[in-house]
Amino acid sequence: MVALEIRDQLAAEIPGLLRYARTIVGDAEPAEDLVQETALRALQRGDSFRGESSLTTWLHRILHNLAVEQFRRSREIATEDIEREVEAKWRDGSYTVDAATVVERAETREELQDALVRLPVIYRTAVVLHDMEGMTVAVIAGVQGIGLPAAKQRLRRGRMMLVSALALGRERQVALRGIPLSCWDARRRVSDYLDDELEPADRARLERHLETCPTCPPLYSGLAGTRAALGALRDPDTVVPTHLADRIAALLART
Numbered sequence: 001m002v003a004l005e006i007r008d009q010l011a012a013e014i015p016g017l018l019r020y021a022r023t024i025v026g027d028a029e030p031a032e033d034l035v036q037e038t039a040l041r042a043l044q045r046g047d048s049f050r051g052e053s054s055l056t057t058w059l060h061r062i063l064h065n066l067a068v069e070q071f072r073r074s075r076e077i078a079t080e081d082i083e084r085e086v087e088a089k090w091r092d093g094s095y096t097v098d099a100a101t102v103v104e105r106a107e108t109r110e111e112l113q114d115a116l117v118r119l120p121v122i123y124r125t126a127v128v129l130h131d132m133e134g135m136t137v138a139v140i141a142g143v144q145g146i147g148l149p150a151a152k153q154r155l156r157r158g159r160m161m162l163v164s165a166l167a168l169g170r171e172r173q174v175a176l177r178g179i180p181l182s183c184w185d186a187r188r189r190v191s192d193y194l195d196d197e198l199e200p201a202d203r204a205r206l207e208r209h210l211e212t213c214p215t216c217p218p219l220y221s222g223l224a225g226t227r228a229a230l231g232a233l234r235d236p237d238t239v240v241p242t243h244l245a246d247r248i249a250a251l252l253a254r255t
Contacts, residue, residue, distance in 0.1 A: 093183035099218035103225035123158030
């Protein structure tokens with residue numbers, strides 16, 4: 001695709017880019033700046049687009065890289081400590097959440113967006129692209145410039161982080177005798193279960209675990225509920241503010 005063709009199609013991509021930017025940045029003005037910079041870089045680098053991915057994926061990759069740069073400058077980056085913390089929590093069979101509280105908060109736009117922006121950006125973007133924008137894990141891997149296993153791990157961890165953020169760390173102790181799978185074995189399969197990617201035998205064992213475990217069902221309900229709520233955030237009729245449309249039009253006019 002030549003630069004002129006990108007220019008011709010860019011306007012149609014702006015609503016999706018703006019929706020994505022608003023979700024991962026949180027504030028309207030920085031999100032609009034991010035979209036404008038994405039459009040500018042796309043126009044400047046149009047000759048580098050070879051069509052190996054869709055234009056949508058390519059533009060989201062530019063925006064993602066800009067966001068990562070921005071958060072790195074402000075020291076908002078994922079650390080090994082954060083990753084270890086979420087893994088440790090979900091490995092602990094006694095860790096659970098109040099599913100009703102999690103889902104209620106997830107269904108409140110302000111609280112869901114507040115929880116999202118508290119996730120490290122690489123996990124936040126994986127969750128938003130998959131559960132709100134409907135991109136496949138393979139496409140997300142392309143956007144983030146990582147392998148498929150790493151993308152799946154980011155989605156899994158991001159979903160876990162989001163539920164824990166919404167729950168505000170509520171925990172309770174329970175007995176776990178006689179339940180198929182350990183809680184960690186069940187919980188690390190839940191993301192694939194939500195995406196219908198488990199083998200039938202693994203799916204059946206997980207379902208038996210969820211039927212009998214007193215702590216995992218609320219976590220599963222929280223994951224499923226927040227995933228559905230994220231999907232509801234996707235507004236196909238996203239309206240681009242006039243001032244941002246004018247800024248993009250001015251960029252196009254200069255190219």
